[in-house]
Amino acid sequence: MEWIPTRAAGLERLAQFLPSAGRPYAERRNVDLGPQDRSNVSALSPWLRRRLITEEEVVAAVLTRHSAAAAEKFIQEVTWRTYWKGWLELRPAMLERFDAERIAFRAELARDGNLARRFARAIDGATGIACFDAWVEELRELGWLHNHARMWFASVWIFTLRLPWQLGADFFYKHLLDADPASNTLSWRWVAGLHTPGKHYLARAENIARNTGGRFAPYGQLNEAALPLTEDAPPLPVTPLAPAQRHDGGPCALLLTEEDLHPESWDPVGEVKAIAVLPSATVHAPGSPAARFSEGALADAAARASAHFGVSCHTVAAADLPGWLAGHGLTALVTAQAPTGRIAWQLRTVEARLAADGARLVELRRAWDDLLWPLATAGFFKLKTRLPGVIERLGLDPAAPRLL
Numbered sequence: 004m005e006w007i008p009t010r011a012a013g014l015e016r017l018a019q020f021l022p023s024a025g026r027p028y029a030e031r032r033n034v035d036l037g038p039q040d041r042s043n044v045s046a047l048s049p050w051l052r053r054r055l056i057t058e059e060e061v062v063a064a065v066l067t068r069h070s071a072a073a074a075e076k077f078i079q080e081v082t083w084r085t086y087w088k089g090w091l092e093l094r095p096a097m098l099e100r101f102d103a104e105r106i107a108f109r110a111e112l113a114r115d116g117n118l119a120r121r122f123a124r125a126i127d128g129a130t131g132i133a134c135f136d137a138w139v140e141e142l143r144e145l146g147w148l149h150n151h152a153r154m155w156f157a158s159v160w161i162f163t164l165r166l167p168w169q170l171g172a173d174f175f176y177k178h179l180l181d182a183d184p185a186s187n188t189l190s191w192r193w194v195a196g197l198h199t200p201g202k203h204y205l206a207r208a209e210n211i212a213r214n215t216g217g218r219f220a221p222y223g224q225l226n227e228a229a230l231p232l233t234e235d236a237p238p239l240p241v242t243p244l245a246p247a248q249r250h251d252g253g254p255c256a257l258l259l260t261e262e263d264l265h266p267e268s269w270d271p272v273g274e275v276k277a278i279a280v281l282p283s284a285t286v287h288a289p290g291s292p293a294a295r296f297s298e299g300a301l302a303d304a305a306a307r308a309s310a311h312f313g314v315s316c317h318t319v320a321a322a323d324l325p326g327w328l329a330g331h332g333l334t335a336l337v338t339a340q341a342p343t344g345r346i347a348w349q350l351r352t353v354e355a356r357l358a359a360d361g362a363r364l365v366e367l368r369r370a371w372d373d374l375l376w377p378l379a380t381a382g383f384f385k386l387k388t389r390l391p392g393v394i395e396r397l398g399l400d401p402a403a404p405r406l407l
């Protein structure tokens with residue numbers, strides 16, 4: 004499996020996977036066949052993460068090939084991504100809390116020699132637990148792990164190696180091609196038993212042996228009796244989403260960020276006079292496959308945007324955006340809404356500075372997000388139940404009766 008950071012490569016992988024997206028996916032998705040064989044899952048996550056391809060178009064493509072019933076499992080899995088994004092969007096303070104804890108634990112590594120040694124053994128793949136050490140190598144070399152391997156990895160990290168989950172999430176984030184603040188942080192919390200208090204995910208040797216086709220069999224090496232983690236911090240209240248913004252259709256500049264690299268489908272953007280590209284804000288390990296994917300994805304989007312809108316693209320640092328916009332004689336900077344994360348944090352400053360100059364940042368929200376994010380108030384169930392209605396409303400299923 005090769006992850007090439009272009010929209011064309013993402014669409015090619017989608018077309019290749021499409022025949023398997025129905026029942027074969029539902030039946031075999033939990034098996035980790037190993038890095039040489041990713042035929043039973045889509046492996047689309049690096050492209051979806053940056054919206055080189057979008058959830059909507061993946062779901063629409065799957066429904067042209069399979070019935071809604073046959074593709075139900077795959078579509079639900081795609082929507083787990085949306086659920087995590089929505090959940091965090093409704094409780095943005097959770098990411099700030101995680102970030103503070105992550106930084107505190109990194110400082111602790113400098114003080115606590117025992118913790119530092121155990122941490123170093125884990126991230127060097129030198130724990131002596133063969134499956135875990137192999138996943139570390141796979142993550143570092145390829146930047147990607149199968150979903151089940153991520154669950155086992157996080158569980159072994161937390162309950163067998165007894166390392167802070169925040170350092171594990173940080174390690175994943177630095178190396179994953181699809182590193183996502185919502186899916187990554189909240190999945191680690193879910194494994195730990197913090198997302199649904201009292202319900203944790205325990206990796207078991209028998210399950211690993213069965214679902215890796217016997218490649219690994221860590222019998223007697225795992226803590227299979229651990230209790231869920233608990234935390235003192237109170238649950239965060241749900242903050243309703245602000246209404247989606249629109250651009251009035253006048254002349255504007257576009258801002259491309261890693262959060263959404265398909266500007267051809269932004270709606271509507273008015274007359275585009277200039278395009279800026281925000282440099283990568285991810286914190287991938289330098290020289291890692293993830294860092295290279297990020298750079299390549301931005302370059303691909305810039306080339307496509309330039310061809311589509313007929314204007315050249317310039318890389319502009321966040322601090323320089325107000326001056327750059329004014330230099331073009333424009334007062335509207337249009338971008339896709341950046342969900343909670345580093346880019347959104349950067350954009351808050353940009354927005355304030357633009358407002359001080361009498362200019363405006365317009366953050367467009369895709370219909371998919373607008374309809375589904377508000378449903379992430381509690382567990383996945385509510386979103387899952389309302390999903391068919393949203394698919395119908397967006398007209399994604401060619402077999403469904405059209406709404407009048």
Ligand SMILES: Cc1cc2nc3c(=O)[nH]c(=O)nc-3n(C[C@H](O)[C@H](O)[C@H](O)COP(=O)(O)OP(=O)(O)OC[C@H]3O[C@@H](n4cnc5c(N)ncnc54)[C@H](O)[C@@H]3O)c2cc1C
Binds near residue numbers: 052080082150
């Ligand atoms: C500890 C841990 C950390 C994770 N970190 C990330 C992350 O940083 N970024 C990320 O995109 N996913 C993350 N996931 C979710 C999941 O593992 C990956 O999305 C999935 O493995 C990608 O493989 P795929 O593209 O073959 O998925 P498929 O099974 O083919 O599913 C199709 C798409 O649906 C989405 N999806 C599927 N399952 C999930 C899920 N459980 N949660 C969220 N989205 C899902 C992905 O966008 C995926 O590309 C994490 C899971 C765990 C347990």
